[in-house]
Amino acid sequence: QQQVKQSPQSLIVQKGGISIINCAYENTAFDYFPWYQQFPGKGPALLIAIRPDVSEKKEGRFTISFNKSAKQFSLHIMDSQPGDSATYFCAASGKSGGSNYKLTFGKGTLLTVNP
Amino acid sequence: ETGVTQSPTHLIKTRGQQVTLRCSSQSGHNTVSWYQQALGQGPQFIFQYYREEENGRGNFPPRFSGLQFPNYSSELNVNALELDDSALYLCASSLTGLNNSPLHFGNGTRLTVT
Numbered sequence: 494q495q496q497v498k499q500s501p502q503s504l505i506v507q508k509g510g511i512s513i514i515n516c517a518y519e520n521t522a523f524d525y526f527p528w529y530q531q532f533p534g535k536g537p538a539l540l541i542a543i544r545p546d547v548s549e550k551k552e553g554r555f556t557i558s559f560n561k562s563a564k565q566f567s568l569h570i571m572d573s574q575p576g577d578s579a580t581y582f583c584a585a586s587g588k589s590g591g592s593n594y595k596l597t598f599g600k601g602t603l604l605t606v607n608p
Numbered sequence: 609e610t611g612v613t614q615s616p617t618h619l620i621k622t623r624g625q626q627v628t629l630r631c632s633s634q635s636g637h638n639t640v641s642w643y644q645q646a647l648g649q650g651p652q653f654i655f656q657y658y659r660e661e662e663n664g665r666g667n668f669p670p671r672f673s674g675l676q677f678p679n680y681s682s683e684l685n686v687n688a689l690e691l692d693d694s695a696l697y698l699c700a701s702s703l704t705g706l707n708n709s710p711l712h713f714g715n716g717t718r719l720t721v722t
Contacts, residue, residue, distance in 0.1 A: 499650075527710060527711075529713075534715065535715050536612070536698050536700075536713035536714050536715045536716050537651065537698070537713045538713070539710045539711070539712070542710060582650050582651070584650075595641075595653045595656065595664055595666065596641075596643075596651070596653060596711060597653070598650030598651050598652070599650055600648075600649055600650050601648075601649070601650050
């Protein structure tokens with residue numbers, strides 16, 4: 494059972510455009526929702542994270558929008574740059590053993606930003 | 609601040625063999641988690657170690673085992689390797705305490721089983 498569904502699988506955006514990646518979750522016990530960025534040959538790096546007590550969080554060009562009732566959250570990358578080309582993963586975890594215990598990841602979105 | 613380091617970076621093993629992967633946690637972190645990332649997939653949680661004990665386990669068979677040492681470094685051991693064990697194995701460290709920290713991942717060990 495896939496507990497975090499991510500779409501689209503791949504995304505091509507022009508430089509300066511907005512990249513939008515969506516995730517949906519099933520487990521209502523999830524209370525921590527991070528996004529990770531992964532470049533080829535590297536481990537995932539934390540981009541931004543949100544908890545369900547807020548509906549939006551912005552850090553620089555990256556924004557998470559969170560809809561608790563719909564059990565959905567999304568990543569928006571404003572003014573996308575070629576250097577943003579990478580694979581993006583949404584994830585979720587619950588309170589068992591600590592807020593960062595057992596991250597459940599989506600399958601990833603390969604973002605390509607054309608110059 | 610030293611990040612998470614993993615060794616080796618690449619490894620080739622034969623089906624049925626055993627393998628040990630190593631991880632040094634980021635300075636100040638006391639918790640280590642291991643994830644398996646198959647090609648084109650998201651990472652999957654294997655287990656987590658805190659205070660040298662297993663603190664949760666994902667859907668992996670017992671031939672996947674681990675250790676955490678007093679200096680918070682960790683090992684992942686896989687016995688009786690199968691072809692499907694070929695993947696990128698990621699170690700992540702974090703701080704468990706009053707102020708939990710996010711997971712910080714290493715660059716992984718690429719394991720190929722032939």
